[in-house]
Amino acid sequence: MASKLLLIAVFILDIIAFGLAVGAEQRRTKGWVVQDADKNYNYCVYNSDIATGYGVGAFLFLMVSQIIIMVASRCFCCGKPLSPGGSRAWAVVLFIICWVFFIIAEACLLAGSVRNAYHTKYRNFFSIDNPPSCETVRKGVFAAGAAFVFLTAIISEFYYVCYSSARESFQPYTGRETGVGMGTYK
Numbered sequence: 001m002a003s004k005l006l007l008i009a010v011f012i013l014d015i016i017a018f019g020l021a022v023g024a025e026q027r028r029t030k031g032w033v034v035q036d037a038d039k040n041y042n043y044c045v046y047n048s049d050i051a052t053g054y055g056v057g058a059f060l061f062l063m064v065s066q067i068i069i070m071v072a073s074r075c076f077c078c079g080k081p082l083s084p085g086g087s088r089a090w091a092v093v094l095f096i097i098c099w100v101f102f103i104i105a106e107a108c109l110l111a112g113s114v115r116n117a118y119h120t121k122y123r124n125f126f127s128i129d130n131p132p133s134c135e136t137v138r139k140g141v142f143a144a145g146a147a148f149v150f151l152t153a154i155i156s157e158f159y160y161v162c163y164s165s166a167r168e169s170f171q172p173y174t175g176r177e178t179g180v181g182m183g184t185y186k
Contacts, residue, residue, distance in 0.1 A: 014153030031134030055113030108145030
């Protein structure tokens with residue numbers, strides 16, 4: 001039987017990661033071009049950089065959640081064997097999907113955080129035709145990360161339940177003969 005305490009702890013970590021990713025999308029940095037007082041050059045001004053912290057926080061909470069699930073399930077490859085059947089088959093499929101979603105979520109959160117932290121530092125001498133580029137993170141990067149955090153949360157919970165079910169139903173070899181009995185045919 002799957003540990004309810006572990007499932008609740010992982011669920012809470014995933015909810016925190018999801019909330020931080022949504023917060024990062026809402027508070028991502030925006031930049032605009034400003035002209036200096038002497039009108040000699042243009043430069044970029046950025047608002048708050050809080051979205052980077054939110055993105056990194058979501059990244060770390062999701063990573064801790066994934067580590068807990070993988071340690072509890074022995075990363076699917078260590079420990080006693082699993083019982084053949086539907087639970088083991090689902091555990092294998094969900095394990096693969098869980099890792100794919102996790103990698104995508106982490107990539108979105110990390111890329112969004114790095115890009116959000118980047119600010120143009122140069123000045124552009126006054127030119128109406130060529131203003132400085134005040135690039136910021138594109139809208140939707142943190143939202144995609146939040147969506148994949150949500151999917152990772154659901155799939156990892158189902159993976160752990162299927163893994164636990166397959167692990168609990170395993171019947172080890174009890175010492176009976178494995179071959180075909182031919183003793184009565186002498």
